[in-house]
Amino acid sequence: xxxxxxxxxxxxxxxxxxxxxxxxxxxxxxxxxxxxxxxxxxxxxxxxxxxxxxxxxxxxxxxxxxxxxxxxxxxxxxxxxxxxxxxxxxxxxxxxxxxxxxxxxxxxxxxxxxxxxxxxxxxxxxxxxxxxxxxxxxxxxxxxxxxxxxxxxxxxxxxxxxxxxxxxxxxxxxxxxxxxxxxxxxxxxxxxxxxxxxxxxxxxxxxxxxxxxxxxxxxxxxxxxxxxxxxxxxxxxxxxxxxxxxxxxxxxxxxxxxxxxxxxxxxxxxxxxxxxxxxxxxxxxxxxxxxxxxxxxxxxxxxxxxxxxxxxxxxxxxxxxxxxxxxxxxxxxxxxxxxxxxxxxxxxxxxxxxxxxxxxxxxxxxxxxxxxxxxxxxxxxxxxxxxxxxxxxxxxxxxxxxxxxxxxxxxxxxxxxxxxxxxxxxxxxxxxxxxxxxxxxxxxxxxxxxxxxxxxxxxxxxxxxxxxxxxx
Amino acid sequence: xxxxxxxxxxxxxxxxxxxxxxxxxxxxxxxxxxxxxxxxxxxxxxxxxxxxxxxxxxxxxxxxxxxxxxxxxxxxxxxxxxxxxxxxxxxxxxxxxxxxxxxxxxxxxxxxxxxxxxxxxxxxxxxxxxxxxxxxxxxxxxxxxxxxxxxxxxxxxxxxxxxxxxxxxxxxxxxxxxxxxxxxxxxxxxxxxxxxxxxxxxxxxxxxxxxxxxxxxxxxxxxxxxxxxxxxxxxxxxxxxxxxxxxxxxxxxxxxxxxxxxxxxxxxxxxxxxxxxxxxxxxxxxxxxxxxxxxxxxxxxxxxxxxxxxxxxxxxxxxxxxxxxxxxxxxxxxxxxxxxxxxxxxxxxxxxxxxxxxxxxxxxxxxxxxxxxxxxxxxxxxxxxxxxxxxxxxxxxxxxxxxxxxxxxxxxxxxxxxxxxxxxxxxxxxxxxxxxxxxxxxxxxxxxxxxxxxxxxxxxxxxxxxxxxxxx
Numbered sequence: 001x002x003x004x005x006x007x008x009x010x011x012x013x014x015x016x017x018x019x020x021x022x023x024x025x026x027x028x029x030x031x032x033x034x035x036x037x038x039x040x041x042x043x044x045x046x047x048x049x050x051x052x053x054x055x056x057x058x059x060x061x062x063x064x065x066x067x068x069x070x071x072x073x074x075x076x077x078x079x080x081x082x083x084x085x086x087x088x089x090x091x092x093x094x095x096x097x098x099x100x101x102x103x104x105x106x107x108x109x110x111x112x113x114x115x116x117x118x119x120x121x122x123x124x125x126x127x128x129x130x131x132x133x134x135x136x137x138x139x140x141x142x143x144x145x146x147x148x149x150x151x152x153x154x155x156x157x158x159x160x161x162x163x164x165x166x167x168x169x170x171x172x173x174x175x176x177x178x179x180x181x182x183x184x185x186x187x188x189x190x191x192x193x194x195x196x197x198x199x200x201x202x203x204x205x206x207x208x209x210x211x212x213x214x215x216x217x218x219x220x221x222x223x224x225x226x227x228x229x230x231x232x233x234x235x236x237x238x239x240x241x242x243x244x245x246x247x248x249x250x251x252x253x254x255x256x257x258x259x260x261x262x263x264x265x266x267x268x269x270x271x272x273x274x275x276x277x278x279x280x281x282x283x284x285x286x287x288x289x290x291x292x293x294x295x296x297x298x299x300x301x302x303x304x305x306x307x308x309x310x311x312x313x314x315x316x317x318x319x320x321x322x323x324x325x326x327x328x329x330x331x332x333x334x335x336x337x338x339x340x341x342x343x344x345x346x347x348x349x350x351x352x353x354x355x356x357x358x359x360x361x362x363x364x365x366x367x368x369x370x371x372x373x374x375x376x377x378x379x380x381x382x383x384x385x386x387x388x389x390x391x392x393x394x395x396x397x398x399x400x401x402x403x404x405x406x407x408x409x410x411x412x413x414x415x416x417x418x419x420x421x422x423x424x425x426x427x428x429x430x431x432x433x434x435x436x437x438x439x440x441x442x443x444x445x446x447x448x449x450x451x452x453x454x455x456x457x458x459x460x461x462x463x464x465x466x467x468x469x470x471x472x
Numbered sequence: 473x474x475x476x477x478x479x480x481x482x483x484x485x486x487x488x489x490x491x492x493x494x495x496x497x498x499x500x501x502x503x504x505x506x507x508x509x510x511x512x513x514x515x516x517x518x519x520x521x522x523x524x525x526x527x528x529x530x531x532x533x534x535x536x537x538x539x540x541x542x543x544x545x546x547x548x549x550x551x552x553x554x555x556x557x558x559x560x561x562x563x564x565x566x567x568x569x570x571x572x573x574x575x576x577x578x579x580x581x582x583x584x585x586x587x588x589x590x591x592x593x594x595x596x597x598x599x600x601x602x603x604x605x606x607x608x609x610x611x612x613x614x615x616x617x618x619x620x621x622x623x624x625x626x627x628x629x630x631x632x633x634x635x636x637x638x639x640x641x642x643x644x645x646x647x648x649x650x651x652x653x654x655x656x657x658x659x660x661x662x663x664x665x666x667x668x669x670x671x672x673x674x675x676x677x678x679x680x681x682x683x684x685x686x687x688x689x690x691x692x693x694x695x696x697x698x699x700x701x702x703x704x705x706x707x708x709x710x711x712x713x714x715x716x717x718x719x720x721x722x723x724x725x726x727x728x729x730x731x732x733x734x735x736x737x738x739x740x741x742x743x744x745x746x747x748x749x750x751x752x753x754x755x756x757x758x759x760x761x762x763x764x765x766x767x768x769x770x771x772x773x774x775x776x777x778x779x780x781x782x783x784x785x786x787x788x789x790x791x792x793x794x795x796x797x798x799x800x801x802x803x804x805x806x807x808x809x810x811x812x813x814x815x816x817x818x819x820x821x822x823x824x825x826x827x828x829x830x831x832x833x834x835x836x837x838x839x840x841x842x843x844x845x846x847x848x849x850x851x852x853x854x855x856x857x858x859x860x861x862x863x864x865x866x867x868x869x870x871x872x873x874x875x876x877x878x879x880x881x882x883x884x885x886x887x888x889x890x891x892x893x894x895x896x897x898x899x900x901x902x903x904x905x906x907x908x909x910x911x912x913x914x915x916x917x918x919x920x921x922x923x924x925x926x927x928x929x930x931x932x933x934x935x936x937x938x939x940x941x942x943x944x
Contacts (some may be wrong), residue, residue, distance in 0.1 A: 078764045101851070102820045145656050153715065156654065159631065180816040180851035181887040183629065184667055185618050185894070185901040186928055187910045191663035195656055212711035220898035232927045242757030243625065243715030285714030286765060293758060317737050327663075338577045343650040379573070381653035414654040422657070429657040433646050438659045444916035445909075456658055 001040075001082075001301045004060050008042045017042050023085065028078060029070045029134050038065065038079035043087045047165060047173055049202040050086065054202065054450075055171030063453050066198040068140025070112065071132030073340070074419030075228045076144065076197045076455050086202060088139050095205070102210045103179050108139030115208065124210040124431040127154035131327070136241070139203045146197030147415035152238075153246035153379040154211065156415070162209050164195045166201035169178060169446040179207050189358060192445070197417050198452040200445045214246075214283035218294035219319040222301070223274035223309040227351040230276060233306040234377050237280055240297035244290070245377075249326055252354075252372035255384075256350035259328040266325035268329050269311045277324050278376075331386035332371050339397045341383040343405060344414035347376065353404055354381070355447065360400030361387055380414040402428050418456040426457060473512075476532050480514045480556070483524040491516050492660030495557065500550055501542045502607050507727070510537065510551035515559045518608045519637060519645055519676040522558065526674065526922075527643025529556060535602065535925050538670040540612025543604030545812070547893030548616065548927050552794075558674060560611050564784060567677070569594050573680045575634060575651050580675045587680065596682040599626035602797070605793035610778075611675045619887035624710075624849040625718035625755065626683065627885070630666045634681050638665045638673035652677050664917065669889050670924040672917045680888030681725075686718075686755035690766035691791040694773070695781040697748035699823035702748060705778040706849050709752055712769035719753035721798055722845035724826075732802040738797035741783045750848075751798050802855035804843050811869045813855040816886035819848065825876055826853070832872030833859055850885035874900050890928040898929060 018041040028034045033070035044050045057064050063436050065079050067087040079085060088109030095105040099122050106115060112126075113133045117125040128141060130148035138147075142164065147156045154160065160289045163178030176189050224230055230250060238245050251259075256277045260268035270277065285292035294312060301307045332338050345353055354372060361368040364388040374381035383401060388391050400411050403424045410426045411420075426435065435457050442449070442459055449459045481489045500506045514520045529732050530535050537551050539559045551557060567577040571594050578587060584598075585605045591598040598611060602620035602919055612618075612637065619628045626632065635650030649660050665673050686752040702722060710717050723731075732740035742749065748908030756762035766784060773779045783811045785791035804810050817825055826844060831838040837859040846853035855873060861863050874884050874897045884890075884897045898907065912920070914931055921931045 019742060052641075058565075074793075079900045089574075098818070100707075102707070103818075145660070147654055147656075151654060155627075155631070158660070159627070172905055172908075174909050175903060176884070176906055177881070179818045179881050180883060180886070182623060182816045182847070182850040182852045183883040183917070184619075184887050184889050185885040186890055186898055186906070187913060188617070188630070188663065188666070189667055189909055191660065192909075192913075197662055212707060216714075217710060228746070235572075235574075235684060239687060240757045241715075242688075242762065243713075243717075244757075268787070283714065285712045285716075286768065289761065289765065290488055290714065293761065296758070304840045305929055344574075344654045346570070346651045348570065348572045358602055375654070378654040380654045409651050410648070411650070411652060411655040411657045413657040414652070415656050416659055417656050429655070431647060433644055434648055434658070434661055436644075436662055437640070437646050440916050441659060441913075444912050465606070 003055060004062055005040065007056045008053055008284040011056065012042055012044050014033065016044065016410070019268065028133070029072065031071070035044060036079060036085070037076040037081050038085050039081060040083040041087050043056045043090045043091045047167065050167045050202055050204050051171040051173050053086060053167060054167050057450055058170045058448060062450060064450050065452050066139070066143070066202045068109065068134060068137035068143070069135040072144060074413070074421040076417055076452070078420060088137060090124040091204065092137070094118050099124065101179060104210055105177070105205065105207055106138050106208060108137060108142070109271030110138050110320040112136050112138065119210050120213065122141050123213055125213045126160070127211055128157055128160055128206055133168050137201065138206055138208070139343065141206040142194050143196065143198045143202050143464060144205060144417045147378070147380070149249065149363070149375065150246045152248055153376060160209050160390050161194060161206055162192060162201050163207040164190045164193060166203045168201050169448065174201070175206065177207050181209070185232040188348040192441070193273055195417070197419060199455055202451070203397055215286070216284040216287040216290040216298040217319060218282045218284065218290055219322050220280040220294060220298060221269050221311050221322050222278050222280065222298070222307040223270050223367050224276040224278060224306065225274055225308050227276065228375055229306045230278065232346045233278065233301055236301055236304065236306060237297055240300060241282045241293070244282040244284045245386050246279070247279065248375070248377040249279040250374055251277040251326065254369070255373045256303060258331045258371055259325045264328055264331050265319055265327065270309045270323065274308060279322055288292050329384065335369055335386035337393060339385045339387070339394055339410045341385065341401050342416045343401065343412060344379040344411060345381070345405060345408055345410035347379055349408045350381065353408065353410070355382070356404040360404065361385065361397065364400060365393065378414070398425065405429065420455060423456060475781045476528060476534055477512065479528045480525055483528065484514055484516050486520050487529070488516065498597065499542070501544065502604070504779045506510050508551060508557070510555040510557050511553060511886070512635065513557040513559050516560045517562045519639065522674060522676050523643040523645050525558060526641060529928070530642045530920060533920050534922060535790045536922050537924050538611070538615070540581065540609035541604060541607040543608040544612065544616060544891065545888045546885070546891030546893040548889055548924070550892060560609060560667055563676065563711070566590050571596065573651060576680045576682055577649070577677065578610050578680060579677055580609060582610050582789045584608050584610065591682050592685065595685055597685045599683055599729070600629055600632055602678050610678055610680070611918070614666050614675050614678060615668065615670045617843055618887045619850070619852070621721065622718045622845065623847060624720055632681050633662060633666060635679040636665060636675055637677040638675045640673050641648070641920065641923050646673070647678050649677065649731060653681070661727055664913070667889070669891060669927055671914060671922065671927055674923070688756040688759040688762040689784040689791060690754045690756065691794050692752040692760055692770060693741050693783050694750050694752065694765060694770070694779040694796050695742050696748040696750060696778065697746055697780050699748065701778045702750065702848055703819045705750065705773055708776065708778060709769055713754045713765070714773060716754040718755040719751065719849070720849035721750040721751040722846055722848040723798065726841070727845045728844040730803045730843055731797045736800055738793055739799065741794065742781045751794055778780050788886055801856065804858070805856035806839055809860060809863050809865060811857045811859070811866055813857065813873050814886050814888045815853050815873065815882060815884060816851040817849055817877060817880055817882035821880045821882070822853065822893060823878065825882070828876040829855070829872055832876065833869065836872060837865065837866040850886065870897065877901065892927060895928060
């Protein structure tokens, strides 16, 4: 390790390598109290340095964990003592914006909010938005294929990345900085690095697709009395709003009560007695007529018997209040221990699935709280579950949430990824042949298994052990 | 080969294997006069049969070329005499439609138009649309990541496939029949089979994402007097139409004259003296007010000086006439020899690039015709070039079109793929490291190189030769 440290220092220059408490005094995640385990952090400033760092680690079989903003929720950036952290924190430059081509070129360590603000300054929008916006980086967004609130309109990160540059485990730089929406000249290599949690390469730069900035935002909050009406309402709004629908966020009754009752800050915009509520948003192009259009769509929904009560935000302040209510997920923390879930499944199976989960929680724990909410339009449900008396309850809650997904085509991770936390449950959503193919890719691109080893799935048996010996 | 034929017959039963003139009496492509070269075609009816067929071919190193509707334009489905064709023509069943989840499950041999019609019957839309709709298959669309006219709104095939099932070269069935918009549980394996032209596996089934059917279609045709105003007009329309913009098709002057002058069927809707014309379409949700909205957007474009003349279709008949004009690409065939191109590049470089191409054509051929049109919103340009006296001119035209793409981030294939036709020019758009990574994937998934060998790029040196020996 001493020789390798020397090499890494030479590659990255003064301040490039941090060791000991300079590393371990940092938190392992921005929402975690635990410290980083790894003793070494290397902070390259250029792609060439990333390449040299990986080549050196590859040569010695040194495990490397890439770090972005550490806002992940599945332990994908956690380290072990002997790991080298490859932090992109000094590669955070926006290299350029093309207003006409509607693209932005950035280094992977750029913080999402900086990208959003830069796009805004150019009259454009980078539509990815999520709670960690002030810390999470574009590289992290790419490696986890981040989703967020506007997927129904703009897709996930995968749909916003036109091109990228990545460094393979052996230091090879693969530059696929495509700037076009259409490019079918050979394999679309960027897909290898999107949503693969840093296990196949380290993303160093990206070309992002920007969108025209909406000229209006209409926000509705409605009450719905039966689950089956939710997807019908989604269909109606999607059809009526003609491409402008950007969010369709469902709140189960108990989640709504939680976030609209003191000590939560927001007050209930609608009576609290409906089983479901939906926050609906449209981003339009005509601030003169979009409100009338949203009202007409809502009128249709009333007439079709799909909603029982509704409010339309009459001001930007009201609009923000509705979102603040939906986003006040922290209220769940009043009932520790709390376990957060992020699953997806076909919408027609959702009602029965939630009942299955609650039945399982009741059987295991007797009493429990399950606050449910989600991006229904994407098939994505979140649970905030309070059960048991301490964190030892997690296994039982995991089982109650994940086991019923098997056989109904559900996913144990809609948007957060797998990391370490969901690894044991991957087989619920993926077949042995699928995992075998993932391993084939891993072996082909990272034959020594140095990149984020042990995350998502175990590499071929013994791989991690071999690597540790080599690193010693 | 005789042993293998026997095996393939046993796997697929009566009528499963065709040989000799039953194969070679078929055209090599629906727009080609040449016959198929291969002497053997196997037509499995199930995924299990596809698996057994590939396992048998893998064992003997037999090259296999998968066939869909043969509407491809780059020679990706062409065969050599010793190849086995794996035709999906007997796997053309629509397995189900989920109106609520907005998904359709199909076998790969299903014809696109059948999918479109089935979606329509359920009040939904499968947005992929292209000229070959009556022949091309979903499997072919997937293997080429087909684009078409509505990419600006709905994306390419990649964006319409939620899940798929593919059979690897060795017969392993990888079923990733995901039905959700969001699923980050492990690597997104379907990407390996989208746009890889049958070189990494054979797609057997897919889950398609359906959309709500538009309730209005507004079609505008406008004249623009400067190239730089085209992207500004695109930006304005995109912003003003609030997500409804579905097509932005640019016609260069000579292409417009060609398709609006006898013997072409359509008459010019606008005077023929403008350098550029644009066919703009919006698919909306409100047939009462969408037309007024399109008119207001057009008014803004006039005021901004972006258009000099315009017409809005006042009836469905007029709408179809405008599209018939745009789609009358066959008029180009009046000036043989004709060479068709499909490139993409950053929009800000497009005007200079077209000038470069024309300069190159003039230098090489003296006289030439270059009819240009394209999906400008996607950075995608098509050329129909008439130059030289016979097909021997192709090399010179290729050079004039492709060489200027190097160094400006252009792609030799926006939507058609690479196949055999563009293979020699792949290096214009992709670096040696990118092609090396493609080869790494090819070797990992198809170690004996039996799947569509020699297409897109050459496998490791000698691979095809080895295979031929094994197949003998």
